[in-house]
Amino acid sequence: IMAYAARVSYSLPALPLLLPRSSTSLLHTSILSSKNPRAACVSSQYNIPQKRFITLLCAEASEQPGKSYAKRSRIKRPTSQRKRQFSTKSTTSILERPEVIFSNNHLLVVNKPPGWKSQPGDGGGKSNSKAQFGGGSDPKCLLSHLKSHSLGGGSLNDFLMPTHRLDQPCTGVLIFAKNGKAASRVQVAWSKRKVKKCYWVVVEGGSDDRGRKGEKIDGLELLRSRSMRLNGSGNNGWAVAHRLSALLKSAGGKGRNFRGGRPNNNAGGSVVAKPLPPNLSSDEMMDSNNGRVCHIEWEHLLSLPAKSPSSSTRHLLSVTTDTGAKHQVRALLALAGGAPISGDLRYGNNRNSQFFDNPSGYCQGKVDRPLPDGSVALHARSVFLPTVSLGGMEFLKDEPFVASIPRRWREFFGICEEDVRRLL
Numbered sequence: 001i002m003a004y005a006a007r008v009s010y011s012l013p014a015l016p017l018l019l020p021r022s023s024t025s026l027l028h029t030s031i032l033s034s035k036n037p038r039a040a041c042v043s044s045q046y047n048i049p050q051k052r053f054i055t056l057l058c059a060e061a062s063e064q065p066g067k068s069y070a071k072r073s074r075i076k077r078p079t080s081q082r083k084r085q086f087s088t089k090s091t092t093s094i095l096e097r098p099e100v101i102f103s104n105n106h107l108l109v110v111n112k113p114p115g116w117k118s119q120p121g122d123g124g125g126k127s128n129s130k131a132q133f134g135g136g137s138d139p140k141c142l143l144s145h146l147k148s149h150s151l152g153g154g155s156l157n158d159f160l161m162p163t164h165r166l167d168q169p170c171t172g173v174l175i176f177a178k179n180g181k182a183a184s185r186v187q188v189a190w191s192k193r194k195v196k197k198c199y200w201v202v203v204e205g206g207s208d209d210r211g212r213k214g215e216k217i218d219g220l221e222l223l224r225s226r227s228m229r230l231n232g233s234g235n236n237g238w239a240v241a242h243r244l245s246a247l248l249k250s251a252g253g254k255g256r257n258f259r260g261g262r263p264n265n266n267a268g269g270s271v272v273a274k275p276l277p278p279n280l281s282s283d284e285m286m287d288s289n290n291g292r293v294c295h296i297e298w299e300h301l302l303s304l305p306a307k308s309p310s311s312s313t314r315h316l317l318s319v320t321t322d323t324g325a326k327h328q329v330r331a332l333l334a335l336a337g338g339a340p341i342s343g344d345l346r347y348g349n350n351r352n353s354q355f356f357d358n359p360s361g362y363c364q365g366k367v368d369r370p371l372p373d374g375s376v377a378l379h380a381r382s383v384f385l386p387t388v389s390l391g392g393m394e395f396l397k398d399e400p401f402v403a404s405i406p407r408r409w410r411e412f413f414g415i416c417e418e419d420v421r422r423l424l
Helices: 002-014 025-034 037-045 050-062 079-087 142-148 180-191 221-225 328-336 409-413 417-423
Strands: 099-103 107-112 171-177 196-204 228-233 240-250 271-275 292-304 314-321 378-384
Touching: 107 142, 142 171, 171 180, 196 328, 196 409, 221 240, 240 328, 271 328, 292 328, 292 417, 314 328
Parallel strands: 171 378
Antiparallel strands: 099 107, 107 171, 196 314, 196 378, 228 240, 240 271, 240 292, 292 314
């Protein structure tokens, strides 16, 4: 040990700056008690306390070549190095820039890419009044990003108020108000359920437990058995529309108040969906003591080929709803319909969501892994505001705001915007 200490003292400037937290106490004691004259000489030459110098020797002697230490001593790097380190990991440089669909002096409509939070405080953490009105500094906050680019209203182009929200891993139409009048009128339309929102989702189909022969299986049999077929065609004119109903309630812990819609201290929690029989009457559905009765209407648009023979078939569905319950589409499709959305590990990988009454023998779909970009294949395709009256925006009575599907869906599912436009 003494020979090693004397040898490495000649190369003191090359000693490591990051030291193991757990240095060998026996080695430290041996060198300290020896009062090595070489250590005293070199420590005084470099103006380093002898005890500090001996600690460096202990760290150098105890470190083994080729091994990395999980725990390092908390020696702070120079400020210039820390700044360079943080600047190379900018969050906004990784996120895709939002596309502006429409903008005037009343509304700003954007196509939200995955990874952006609709407003400060989304996805967890405590919410406060400053964050609610866009005063936060979260680099993933879309509201703050749009304000920093002067896309808002008012004399300083910084007034933006979100009229609804999208989950952080989801994409699609997001509407912001640029003045108080626009915000009030859009919020009134939401409260009266006069806003029609259409989602396009890619779901994972299930399989057949009984292995029936000669029967065509597409993986949506369980979803169809839990849904009620509606009379006539769907919104697209040729697809058959179905309605799926369930009781939705908070799973406890993180979540929102279903009754008042006011966020509590823990936003971002999961919900539980209990499927309701398709032939249940409207009066029976009004009994919501065990949760909130929610409905979605869905249509099958396109079957997507499986990537491998062992994988399940994926399907592109159009889903509409007139309510804004938390995680309504994600929870109903996965927990009540057995067709989870691709990439949705929160609800699609829930082993406790097996149906207690499933005489059909069909398995529900499941999500084994996330999508490469961490997104969920739920896209807010359009938002329709037919009852909102704003100056110079008479087209709202007839035309919805439409957002193109994510570009990476071509890579994930083999479809692009040019393909799906033919379905309209």
